[in-house]
């Protein structure tokens with residue numbers, strides 16, 4: 036395949052993030068970044084699976100570096116713990132990590148969240164490069180500087196904003212992803228298309244069979260467009276004081292579904308797909324263009340997201356209520372209106388949520 040790479044910049048309060056996305060992104064980025072990494076100690080945080088599949092490329096990025104240390108962390112959400120973070124800080128110290136060292140977060144969204152957090156706090160902040168290897172991380176998690184680890188009580192509760200120096204989304208890495216992870220990542224790209232980018236939405240509608248099949252030629256432009264659209268929002272609202280909230284489309288119920296089903300049982304994107312359906316339902320009598328609503332539902336149907344495991348209505352409502360208490364201003368829903376247009380901060384009466392959640396679960400649960 037011939038290279039097809041997009042390069043754009045995201046400007047923020049601390050400088051600029053350079054973002055390469057597409058087939059061949061790594062080679063282009065490595066050529067540009069190697070001189071800046073020369074003479075520095077590099078710490079690559081990754082999982083055994085990602086290192087085994089794609090770890091060979093790191094040498095090219097580190098060609099002129101003083102050293103390259105590979106630090107393995109557990110697969111998946113298990114990486115995002117205080118114990119793993121503290122183990123990494125201790126290793127960075129023992130291996131002579133300094134203010135000008137660089138951390139490379141090489142993996143899915145879990146590694147990106149952990150690596151960003153560890154880099155953001157070590158010596159009050161060292162530079163991080165995000166090298167996302169899942170579709171979800173390429174279209175969403177690696178962009179915007181949100182980092183976090185989990186506590187046993189809840190997910191993502193300890194974290195900080197730490198914008199990466201660079202993001203390198205090499206779509207060749209996606210060829211080894213299982214189909215379920217591709218589907219999960221596609222949901223976030225669909226969300227971005229619904230909320231921000233009608234052309235991206237149309238492209239996904241048109242190319243869906245190739246995208247779910249992992250066709251690199253179809254994935255590269257979707258990754259680039261979704262990343263660029265999210266970067267635009269982050270640039271205008273880096274720390275989620277307002278507009279950035281629109282990226283939470285589908286996530287209000289999605290997060291509650293993820294935690295109610297027990298983390299790890301439901302893929303993040305699958306939970307968001309159910310959350311998008313729920314948002315479409317709430318939006319139906321709140322200004323949603325019916326033609327667009329039908330297109331969204333059809334696209335989600337074609338993705339064939341598995342049904343939900345059996346969940347108790349009361350438990351789900353309790354989790355939504357906890358989310359509400361977590362925000363001073365109450366729970367504001369993000370609802371779709373038309374291609375690329377959403378309304379945020381929509382307050383929906385408690386009785387309607389109770390009624391709609393019950394009906395929704397009936398239709399979305401495995402029998």
Ligand SMILES: NC(=O)c1ccc[n+]([C@@H]2O[C@H](COP(=O)([O-])OP(=O)(O)OC[C@H]3O[C@@H](n4cnc5c(N)ncnc54)[C@H](O)[C@@H]3O)[C@@H](O)[C@H]2O)c1
Nearest residue numbers: 082084110111112143144145168169171176181208211212
């Ligand atoms: N910071 C943000 O803005 C943000 C946004 C969305 C999600 N997230 C976080 O992202 C995490 C989910 O990320 P994810 O969906 O990427 O899952 P993940 O990071 O847990 O990765 C899933 C599995 O895929 C493996 N894997 C990674 N790349 C692979 C490849 N190229 N080929 C084969 N296997 C590969 C991983 O090793 C892991 O075992 C959650 O913790 C979520 O909270 C963060």
